[in-house]
Amino acid sequence: MKPKTISIALGALALAATAAVAASPARRAILDGYAAKAGAPPSVARGKAFFLGTHSGGKPDISSCTSCHTRDPHKAGRTRAGKSIEPMAVSVTPSRFTDAAKVEKWFGRNCKTVLGRACTAAEKADFIAFMAGQ
Amino acid sequence: MRIPRLPFPVWPLGAALAVAGTVFAVGVFTGAGANAEDGEGMGLRPVTDKTVQAECGACHMAFPPGLLPARSWRAIMGKLDDHFGENAALDDETAKRITDYLVANAADSGNGNRRVLRGVRTNDTPLRITELPWWVREHSREVRPGAFKDPRVKSKANCGACHRGAAGGYFEDD
Numbered sequence: 001m002k003p004k005t006i007s008i009a010l011g012a013l014a015l016a017a018t019a020a021v022a023a024s025p026a027r028r029a030i031l032d033g034y035a036a037k038a039g040a041p042p043s044v045a046r047g048k049a050f051f052l053g054t055h056s057g058g059k060p061d062i063s064s065c066t067s068c069h070t071r072d073p074h075k076a077g078r079t080r081a082g083k084s085i086e087p088m089a090v091s092v093t094p095s096r097f098t099d100a101a102k103v104e105k106w107f108g109r110n111c112k113t114v115l116g117r118a119c120t121a122a123e124k125a126d127f128i129a130f131m132a133g134q
Numbered sequence: 135m136r137i138p139r140l141p142f143p144v145w146p147l148g149a150a151l152a153v154a155g156t157v158f159a160v161g162v163f164t165g166a167g168a169n170a171e172d173g174e175g176m177g178l179r180p181v182t183d184k185t186v187q188a189e190c191g192a193c194h195m196a197f198p199p200g201l202l203p204a205r206s207w208r209a210i211m212g213k214l215d216d217h218f219g220e221n222a223a224l225d226d227e228t229a230k231r232i233t234d235y236l237v238a239n240a241a242d243s244g245n246g247n248r249r250v251l252r253g254v255r256t257n258d259t260p261l262r263i264t265e266l267p268w269w270v271r272e273h274s275r276e277v278r279p280g281a282f283k284d285p286r287v288k289s290k291a292n293c294g295a296c297h298r299g300a301a302g303g304y305f306e307d308d
Contacts, residue, residue, distance in 0.1 A: 079193040080220065080289060081194035081292060082291065083194050108223060109220075109223055110221070113221050
């Protein structure tokens with residue numbers, strides 16, 4: 001294969017992947033915004049590790065996203081007050097990550113709770129990229 | 135096609151059901167009436183404001199503002215970044231709008247049911263509905279200890295786990 005063909009094929013692959021990751025224009029814009037701010041393309045694998053991982057610096061009893069969201073993004077989570085949280089997976093809850101203000105509000109709150117600090121733009125982009133493919 | 139006839143007349147069954155229903159209804163009604171004198175069971179105006187519903191109702195039910203006095207709502211809304219251990223921070227504009235609504239409809243606003251404030255000193259600012267003397271009294275008599283730790287309930291803030299009409303403002307005994 002000629003280098004040009006390879007680059008076209010790679011470009012097509014990247015496009016397809018991006019389309020799968022962010023089918024909604026609003027979500028796409030939010031994801032692109034964080035990725036641009038991060039200065040690097042989002043990583044689904046990093047997003048997954050971030051979601052499933054145990055973090056330090058925040059509240060010890062809520063040290064992971066999974067503390068409330070469960071380890072399966074396709075399943076409903078539960079708040080400490082007992083209320084159900086809609087699944088994070090975009091395939092189950094298509095409205096996820098389509099409202100920029102709402103996304104910022106919840107990253108703002110939950111990153112402080114779980115990590116004790118604000119999340120970086122890269123972490124946000126990775127997280128959305130992972131959930132968009134779920 | 136002929137509809138097969140039942141081998142017995144149907145009306146006595148209907149009558150029996152109706153009588154049973156009436157007896158049941160009267161039983162429930164008197165029960166509620168008697169309880170009301172003890173201060174049990176309560177109807178409160180549910181939250182009607184869309185913003186308040188959405189923001190306050192995101193993690194727990196949007197508690198009727200009539201469950202706390204205005205000073206309590208102001209105190210709660212003044213430190214949303216530590217909301218009973220949760221970060222519930224909001225932008226200033228949204229927070230102000232919610233505070234105004236809660237204060238305007240608080241237990242001591244004239245629209246509220248003052249029964250919830252019995253035993254609360256005027257210089258005290260209760261922050262938890264579940265620590266009001268009224269709430270404690272109601273829930274200590276009938277709720278078995280440990281019910282709030284049931285995984286289906288999880289928290290005293292989960293009114294709807296037992297009060298199925300809670301979202302509509304009905305906190306009768308269930």
